[in-house]
Every structure is written in structure tokens, then in C-alpha cells.
Amino acid sequence: MQPRRFTATTEDGKRGRVAIPVPFDPDEAWGAKPVHRVAGTVAGCDVRGTVAGGRIVLGPAWGRDRGIGPGQVVDVELAPEGPQRGDLAPDLAAALEAHPAAGAFFDSLAQFHRRAYLRWIDGTKKRPEERARRIAYVVELLGEGVKERP
Structure with a gap:
């Protein structure tokens, strides 16, 4: 941007x-x-x-x-400020696009919270099969209005 x-x-x-x-x-x-x-x-x-x-x-x-x-x-x-939708990996961007409430909540978060979610998702480098599960979980949390992963 x-x-x-x-x-x-x-x-x-x-x-x-x-x-x-x-x-x-x-x-x-x-x-x-x-x-x-x-x-x-x-x-x-x-x-x-x-x-x-x-x-x-x-x-x-x-x-x-x-x-x-x-x-x-x-x-x-x-x-x-911080990572925007255009900066996201295609799989996460698509998941947020498919769930507008989660995407809108992600957009409203401070950069600290957005980056924390992204770091957790990106922490699957050694287990790529885990990435899809984490993205689904993050979208669920964001859809419920949760700022931080429990």
C-alpha cells in the first residue's frame, strides 16, 4: 500500500x-x-x-x-501499519476472503496481534501439513472476535 x-x-x-x-x-x-x-x-x-x-x-x-x-x-x-491483506500468503488470504467476518476482524487488529497470528501460522515450516489446520483455527478465532490465540 x-x-x-x-x-x-x-x-x-x-x-x-x-x-x-x-x-x-x-x-x-x-x-x-x-x-x-x-x-x-x-x-x-x-x-x-x-x-x-x-x-x-x-x-x-x-x-x-x-x-x-x-x-x-x-x-x-x-x-x-503492519501486514495488510496484500502481504499475506495466498492460502491465508483466500481463507480470510472466504470468511468476511474473520477478514474484517483481522483488518481491525493492531499490527502486534496480526503479526502474532502470522508468526504462529508460519511456524509450520518443518510440518507443512499443519499449516492448513492452523489457518482454519485462526480463521475460526478471528470470526469469533478473538485478538490473541489462547
């Missing part, structure tokens, strides 16, 4: 937070998802967050430590 670059004027995010308006629809840019978790830079400083309501809101410490407050013009680069 291609990063999106733009210039924005920071806004007051309430309670000392800094809000960055996002001038594009992330659903159109990166595909429809329940939650758009992103990573990138604002004024050359690393950020991670969630696009909600057409903006990304950064904590008070982030703005204070970088000297960025409301009313400043900043250059922004954002991209979806």
Missing part, C-alpha cells in the same frame, strides 16, 4: 492533544476497513495512530516533546 503525503495545519485535539486532519478518505485510498491503523511521520517525527473522524489525534506528550501544537503547518506521510 502506497503511503499518502500531504501538508496539514494542526488542530487542537482537546486536553493537550494534537489533531492532524486527513484530507483523503482512507477507505478509498487503502480499502474499506473498520479501523485504519497508520504509521508514518508528521513534521519528520515518527507517529503511529488511528484515523478516525477524518483525522489522527496524537497524545499531549507527543506534541509537547516535539514542539508541535495547534495551528502549525506540517508535512505528513501516512501508510497502513
Whole structure:
């Protein structure tokens, strides 16, 4: 997924937070998802967050430590965080496509949880016959809304 670059004027995010308006629809840019978790830079400083309501809101410490407050013009680069559907192995991508609820839940997870599931599935290198069973189990868990494998 291609990063999106733009210039924005920071806004007051309430309670000392800094809000960055996002001038594009992330659903159109990166595909429809329940939650758009992103990573990138604002004024050359690393950020991670969630696009909600057409903006990304950064904590008070982030703005204070970088000297960025409301009313400043900043250059922004954002991209979806962590492994995306297009990055998945074909067998897992097909399984998630076949179970839309599981796929949508996978898309909404933070990268930590997505990567944990992927590591467990990929841990079958010495037992390839186990891979299909693990994929089926992961799809079942995701369909039930389970963030982590028990």
C-alpha cells in the first residue's frame, strides 16, 4: 500500500492533544476497513495512530516533546501499519476472503496481534501439513472476535 503525503495545519485535539486532519478518505485510498491503523511521520517525527473522524489525534506528550501544537503547518506521510491483506500468503488470504467476518476482524487488529497470528501460522515450516489446520483455527478465532490465540 502506497503511503499518502500531504501538508496539514494542526488542530487542537482537546486536553493537550494534537489533531492532524486527513484530507483523503482512507477507505478509498487503502480499502474499506473498520479501523485504519497508520504509521508514518508528521513534521519528520515518527507517529503511529488511528484515523478516525477524518483525522489522527496524537497524545499531549507527543506534541509537547516535539514542539508541535495547534495551528502549525506540517508535512505528513501516512501508510497502513503492519501486514495488510496484500502481504499475506495466498492460502491465508483466500481463507480470510472466504470468511468476511474473520477478514474484517483481522483488518481491525493492531499490527502486534496480526503479526502474532502470522508468526504462529508460519511456524509450520518443518510440518507443512499443519499449516492448513492452523489457518482454519485462526480463521475460526478471528470470526469469533478473538485478538490473541489462547
